[in-house]
Amino acid sequence: MRLLTRRISGGLSAKRRSRFAAPVVLLLGLLITGGAYAALAPANANTKTDDATTIAKGRALFLVGCASCHGKNAEGILTVRGKNYGPALAGVGAAAVDFQVGTGRMPMAQPGVQALQKPPAYNADEIEALAAYVASLGTGPSIPSADQYSGKVSNQELVEGGEFFRTNCTACHNFAAAGGALPGGKFAPSLVGVSAKHIYEAMLTGPQQMPVFSNGVLTPQDKKEIISYLKSSETEPNYGGFALGSIGPVSEGMFAWLGVGVLVGFAVWIAAHTSRSKKKKEA
Amino acid sequence: MSNAKTNGTKPATAEKSSKAAGAATWADDRLGIATMAKKQIRKVFPDHWSFMLGEIALWSFVTLLITGVFLTFWFKPSMTDVVYNGSYSQLRGLPMSEAYASTLNISFDVRGGLLLRQMHHWAAMLFIAAMLVHMMRVFLTGAFRKPRELNWLIGGVLLLLGIVEGFAGYSLPDDLLSGTGLRIADGLVKATPVLGSYMSFFMFGGEFPGDSIVSRLYTVHILLVPGLLLALIGAHMLLLVYHKHTQWPGPGRTEQNVVGYPMMPVYAAKAGGFFFIVFGTVALMGGLMTINPVWRFGPYNPAEVTAGSQPDWYMGIAEGLLRIMPGWETHLWGFTLSWNIFIPGQIAPIALLSLVLGYPFIEQWITGDKREHHLLQRPRDAPTRTAFLAAMITVYGLLWAAGGNDILAHVFHLNLNKITYFMRGGIFIIPPLVFLLAKRWAISLQRSDNDRLLHGYETGVIMRDAQGGYTERHLPISEAEAYTLTARERDHIYVASSTVDANGVAAPAARMDTLRAKLSHLWFKDYLQKPTVEELEEGHHHAEIEHEHDVPLEGHAADGHQFDGRHDIAGEELRQH
Structure with missing residues (x-):
């Protein structure tokens, strides 16, 4: 092994004065710089x-x-x-x-x-x-890589994602990400079932009515936390039973009136069954 | 021990009394229960499903008391900051108020806590809905008339208190939604001209949200309002017993009696059973359907809000008024008068409430009917009143829909702004249309009643006469039905007395009197009155003549005439050709 390295270094040392040496070193330098840039630079330089x-x-x-x-x-x-x-x-x-x-x-x-x-x-x-x-028409945000929008986060980061979500997103998308109305027939769609990549891209580019949440506003880490909060909410069981659309008290009120309807039905039923002494035996 | 079971030689002795009887005697000797109960357990109540609607409200209230007591064992009405460390991982480690943390604790760490919390909330929704349904029944049947006006007022205050109680309860968990609701309440208070900001600071103990509103509302929610509710429910039911229950007209039923079954055992069993039905329904709803998922809303933070922020349904009308109100403001000498909040948030609810509470007196004044009434009216026999309720229900429904305009827009893919513009006009245009429709509908039903009285009911039997013409056979209705249909009283339009007195001097109250006469005319003018005795006799006579026409055909009638309803048809069948 040692012999081998010595031979290589010896060979390199012997050829260092060759007329090809400078171009080769330059080429290597460029390759390493370019390669490192490609590997380490922000993703918007998508090779x-x-x-x-x-x-x-x-x-x-x-x-x-x-x-x-x-x-x-x-x-x-x-x-x-x-x-x-x-x-x-x-x-x-x-x-x-x-x-x-x-x-x-x-x-x-x-x-x-x-x-x-x-x-x-x-x-x-x-x-x-x-x-x-x-x-190719001009620089803009590139497609995020999988490790940007998915991957394990700690529970603390998840909770933080929930806070980011409630602060920045619920006003339009609703507390359960079920979506909501915006003026003039526009709307914020439901986020349930939307892929993590698309949620990340939406925050990055602000499609339709949505504001852009640039990396300066919500860092890539914040975005990842929000996405993991949303994904964990999706898998969370409905602790209280049927979610009734997760759209807040309006649907609850509708079901309350259905409940009263049922109880009125019971009142009719009770009143229809009067005391037995009155009932005549059917012939 | 000898029992008197035979005619033996030994004298009969009393059987040894049971333990229960012994306890009853013990209590009676000291409390005099028997004398009190003797009268009440024989109290007679009339039987009709619509008389049990108030019971739904009563039993929901009892359910609220039971579940509410349970919740107080764990709820901590404090706005002190704590860090949540319970078992709901999505919020663990987050700073929040103690009230919200204890609500999460009830929901996730107290056994059966979430079920009881959801039952409590559903029962509250049912309580107010049932009160409204009961109130509509009382209204439609005219049961609020003398001597029951005061009970109507008590009922109206109960409804108001129920709404206040519900709102206080909605605000207690200190989640994002309840905080948003309180922010709106804060806005409503602040819209009061001049005093607004002082009142708000007083209410919240400083600038919103302060740190005392939850503990204050807690006292209101578990002590003050429930106490008032209990007292007023007591008064409401005492008056019910004192006035005796109203009943539908019918044979044997008069303004002086009550026909029905005694309290024991029939109604005690029915009412007791109904409690379990209500409790069971609430338990099913609480167990199966999510209500107010506070864990998804997160703790209250004035910087946050969620789409779909709505109050519970009974506040929907207030929410709707706020949402459709144009943004009018006046700026005077550096002060802002927020008409956009003051009118829908304060003036309109007070006006609506006064209208509801004052209705019995308004109707009395217009119709001039100040007599006692214990027999109910059918909704069709008071078309203006029925139509008024239909219009009010429409107002309520429209405003409720307006309060959920964003939900409607989202679920049905509509334009949010257009819903709002529609409601702004609709609230003034649709209720009057509904009023007219309902009134004409009721009058048509009156007409159909009169037809039944005069011409009998339609038998569905088509008769062919000798000339080949076809008629439908009508037969007289039963005596009992005729009695019931004619039990209603004739309506009298109020006529204004002379506008001048005997000396030609203008009477002081003449203007009001003329207005009253005009209103009374509008109120009654299209009503149909029940047929007079002469008209009824004429109708019967007519039927007799018709029958006589058929007599010569007896035995020679065309096939099928045996089914005219006047013949025994046992064994009859159509000729087979």
């Missing part, structure tokens, strides 16, 4: 989406399925009144595409106050290609 063929494929898909609203170069289209027909997409990032297309919100079935969730129209490869194309 995979840089692939030119993927981008080209994404562009082809984009021209067929998206350009009619977003414009041929994703520059956006304005309506006659100057409103957004389809917004410009430069800089929205791969995360926005992955969320909108991955949850079926894009392409929209019809214009409306809000894009509705439906089965996705594209498969995973196509979504990746579309995301790569849009990401």
